Amino acid sequence: MDSELRERVERAARTHALLNAVKYESDADVGAVMGPLMGENPDFREHADEIPGVVGGVVADVNALSPEERRAELEELAPAELAEIEAEDEGDEHPLPDLPNVDDDVGVVMRAAPNPNGPWHLGHARMPAVIGTYKERYDGRFICRFDDTDPETKRPDLDAYDAILDAIEFLGFDPDVVIRASDRLETYYDHARKLIDRDGAYTCSCPQGEFSDLKNAGEACPHREKDAATTREEFEAMVDGEYSAGEMVLRVRTDITHKNPALRDWVAFRMIDRPHPRSEAADYRCWPMLDFQSGVDDHLTGVTHIIRGIDLQDSAKRQRFVYDYFDWEYPEVIHWGHVQVDAYDVTLSTSTIKELIDAGELDGWDDPRAPTLASLQRRGIRGEAIVDAMIELGTSTSNVELSMSAIYANNRDLIDDDANRYFFVRSGEAVPVEGGPDAGHPPVHPEHEERGRRDVPVPGAVRIEPADVPAEGERVWLKGFGCVRHVDGRFEYAGDDITAVREEGVPVIHWVPAEGGVPLRLRTMDGDVTGVAEPEISDAAVDDVVQFERVGFARIDGETDGETVAYYTHE
Structure with a gap:
């Protein structure tokens, strides 16, 4: 890269780092800077291997500034x-x-309608976050309806039903009603008969x-003018499973010359030949399409407001x-962009x-590399931090970008006070120590003296990270x-006068005993x-979520094969 x-x-990068830091009132994040930087400067992409190193240095410089200095420079x-x-x-108090x-007499009823074809990824959190927040604002009702009427293309995963309900609970919400559409086939059949x-x-x-x-030519098919009795007879044959997939469908009569x-x-x-994985629905072969099933359910459950993606405008x-045929009033609809x-x-x-899981490239839905709610929960990120970040996105029809740094900043505020401090040394190098006390006594938490101090023994040597080894004659x-x-x-003890740090700039480092430490794997x-x-x-x-000093926060996961396992949360 030339100069x-x-x-x-x-x-x-400095401009984007300052924007990130000032907007979220926290340290800038390299990942949050890289996205807009590369997007706005396509010619940077051929240097993609070198640019993160440059950005990392810029971000470190910005993070060393005070909030006032960041704002002044950004100005x-x-x-x-x-x-x-x-x-x-300075805008509205609430971003939603x-x-x-x-209607004050009716109230607010909203629904999340997940397809249970797998546990939720991070993008799924937006809907329950917003619906749950509106429920609290209007003292309304939150319906969770599993739209599981496609046993073939989006085949339900039997484990996903509970996993999704667990995810909603993790985010801090409790649906008033839980519905499985695959339990309601007879209801949809009844409404199809009435429609016929x-x-x-x-x-x-x-x-x-x-x-x-x-x-596409705006021409009717030869079956469009069937009388209701013939249609009813053939629909009953569909319900009885007398047709195979592709042989017969039931169509809603709309406007065959409609401009769309x-x-x-x-x-x-x-008709779908493949049985539904739920035993309660395995015998059915005639299945409603989502637009019919969802429309009927929204009316029958009293939904007043629907939020759906901007790409689903045709669904409404x-x-x-169907609503016009039944003289129903359609709910209010809010369309938003993708996250x-x-x-x-x-x-x-x-x-x-x-x-990726099936191929063995991810260990499971809670692998720390997976963008799933199960992964974030296992890493020690609280649902409230995710909800707050999602709420800040509002309900714009434009696509929006969620920066993980916003979630991390929210979570840091939630966990910092509770997280006890510990030392963890990666790829450590042992250095003998001469002189000094037999142990170090760093505070359990720097802002909570009542929690006391830790005892970290010094059995003749300490282990520190290679980057922290000072030059010959230098101090740490x-x-x-x-x-x-x-x-x-070796290290020679040079006293405990803190002025060496405050006035002479001696760097402060973390360490562990060379012998007697606890093997730890950080995922x-x-x-x-x-x-x-x-x-x-x-x-x-x-x-427990702890903070490994100078490394970051982590959630303790347990012990495996003689080593403690922790999941990295964030810095």
Whole structure:
């Protein structure tokens, strides 16, 4: 990388690092800077191997600034962007707008409608976060409805039902009602019969390609003018399983010349030969399409407001034809854009994650490399931190990017006060120690003296990280122990006068005893890291979130094959 390009990278990275730090009132995150940096500067991409190192240095410089210094510099570099951040800060108290047309007599009823084809990834958290928040605001009702009426293309995973309910609980919400659509086939059949009697549907045996050609030409298929009695008879044969997949469908009669071909006589029911994995639904072969099933359920359960992706606008338009036949009032609809999440190499896709697990590239849904709620929970990230970050995204129709640094900042505020401190040395190097006390006594928590101090023994030598080994003759401060000087491959005790740190700039480092430490495996998004922790880590219980000083927060997961296992949370 030549000097001119490096200067451009540093300048752009500094602006984005300052924006990230000021917006989230926390340290900047390299991952959050890399996304917009590379997106706005396509010519940087051919230097993708070198740029993270440059960005890392810039981020470190920005993080060394005080909040006041960051804001002042950002005002010089990007005054318009700073003004936008300040306008957001001065905006409405809550980032979620009020729901439209709320009827005080009816109240607010909203639903999350997951397809249980696997546990939830991070993007799924947005819906329950927003619905749960609106429920609390309006004292409304939260319905969880499993849309599991596709036993073939999006085949349900029997373990996913409970996993999704566990995820909702992890986020801090408790649905008022839980429904499985596969339990309600008879209800959908009854409404199909009523629709047929109202001349709103007809059975069709056209091959799919043939019907598609007719539809796109705005021409009716030969079955469209069937009388209700014939349609009813053929639909009952569908219900009885007398047709195979592809032989017969039930179509909603709409407008065959509608300007949007996707709305022309759409399929309400089709035949599926593959049995549903739930034993209660395994005998059914005639299954409703999602737009029919969901539309009927929204009405019958009293849903007043629906949130769905902007790409699903046609769903509301299709369902309105059914609602018009039944003289039902359609719920209010809010469309929003997709959520994109930084910091992960794995796509936010249930099927993709499942493929990686099946191929052995991920250990499971809670692998720290997986962008799933189970993974975040195992890493020690609280549901509240995720919900707060999701709420901040609002309900814009534009696609939005969720920065993991926002979740980490929220979580840090929640866990920092409770997290006891410990030392953990990665790839440590043993150095003999001459002189000084027999043990170091760093505080359990620097802001809670009442928790006392730890005892970290010094059995003649300490283990430190290779990067912390000072040059010959230089000093370092072993936290909780004192100052030592590096002389001929050993440390000589140099006293405990803290002015060496405060006035002379002697670096403070963490350490563990060379013998008697606890082997520890730290599972991270970048793979496992092994090392040694101080002996008192044995006092930490499973599920405790601790802070390994100068490394980051981690959740204690247990012990395996003689070593403590912890999952890295964040810095």
